[in-house]
Amino acid sequence: MPGKKVFLVTALFAAVVLTAGASVAVALSGADDHTGPPSPSPSTSPSAPAKEPDIGPVFHISDTGPVPLPLDPYMVSMEDIKTLDRARDITAAACMRSLGFTKWDDDTIRTGSPEDYNEYDFLEYIDPESASVSGYPRPANSSKPPSADRPPAARHAPTPEEQRAYGGSSSTMLANGLKIPLGGCSGEASRKVNGRITELPVDPRSLAVDSRLSAMRDSRVRRALTEWSACMAEKGLKYGDPVILRNDPRWGSRPATSPAGEEEKRTAGVDATCQREVNLVGVYKTVRAAYEKRLVDENREKLIAAKPVVRQWVDNARRLIANGGT
Secondary structure, three states: OHHHOOOOOOHHHHHHHHHOOHHHHHHHHOOOOOOOOOOOOOOOOOOOOOOOOOOOOOOOOOOOOOOOOOOHHHOOOHHHHHHHHHHHHHHHHHHHHHOOOOOOOOOOOOOOOHHHHOOOOOOOOOOHHHHHHHOOOOOOOOOOOOOOOOOHHHOOOOOHHHHHHHHOOOOOEOOOOOEOOOOHHHHHHHHHHHOOOOOOOOOHHHHHHHHHHHHHHOHHHHHHHHHHHHHHHHOOOOOOOHHHHHOOOOOOOOOOOOOOOHHHHHHHHHHHHHHHHOOHHHHHHHHHHHHHHHHHHHHHHHHHHHHHHHHHHHHHHHHHHHOOOO
16 A cells, blocks of 8 residues: 555455455465465465464354454444445545536446455355355345446546546646646545544554465464365365365356356355365364464554544544535
8 A cells, every 4th residue: 555554454455365266275375276275375475473373172163153253343344444435435526526527426436346345254154055055155235336236338437637637647737727636536535534644553454364364374274174175075076275166267256146057056065065074164263363363462552543543534434425525
């Protein structure tokens, strides 16, 4: 993030780091095929700690309910992140219209899309019976901005001058004589949302990403992945990584509104059964919790200090939304 300003790791960033399935999992595994458990990759994962953290009793997970984690008390909700993004879009649009760009609305350039606000983890419990019938679970994006269903072709396409005004440029004056604010209207919107404090002492969502990556590199999780892979092979499916499998191109982009095919349903059912047999998700969540505890212990004061900053940002955002970005 430019200027070391910390804004919160949103699901959009998580999608890049976590969900691309093959690209992330292959990077973790160091392999070009489906075989072999993930192993660490210094280029994509945080530096390995000197010692893997101790763990308590291993969770045994048998449903899709949330698993309490040490960062939970400090976490910023996706609803609040959505509010921040929505306020930036509305405020930037008001700024653009004040500069004479009357066709610009808060949907011309969106900070986020509905799917960006889905919580995600590398490994989540999948019910074998449901997977055998319906395939891999897909999130239903029930909350959309007013114009989310408008196809891209129907949205206003920014002109070069509008793009300069929105993003800022070395030329601060427009053809109509009005001055572009510092950083453009997008920068102006961020300043109005953030107020005087533009940085977080630490971003809890960034720490959560670190804990996920560290857990996937941990020897105990890798051992469980080896057991899962052996279980899959016994059932005729040779895969080394469930993240790759869940995001297989054959079904990874299937929307929740489209039914799964027979191959996906069979594969998902076997995958979920093997995960349950070796308690893969339980081991992963237990190890992830240990890494989160370490991160909380190291960053507790900063995490506590970040909470009122985020509350102020959200209060500013709600006010801007209510006032149409002004």
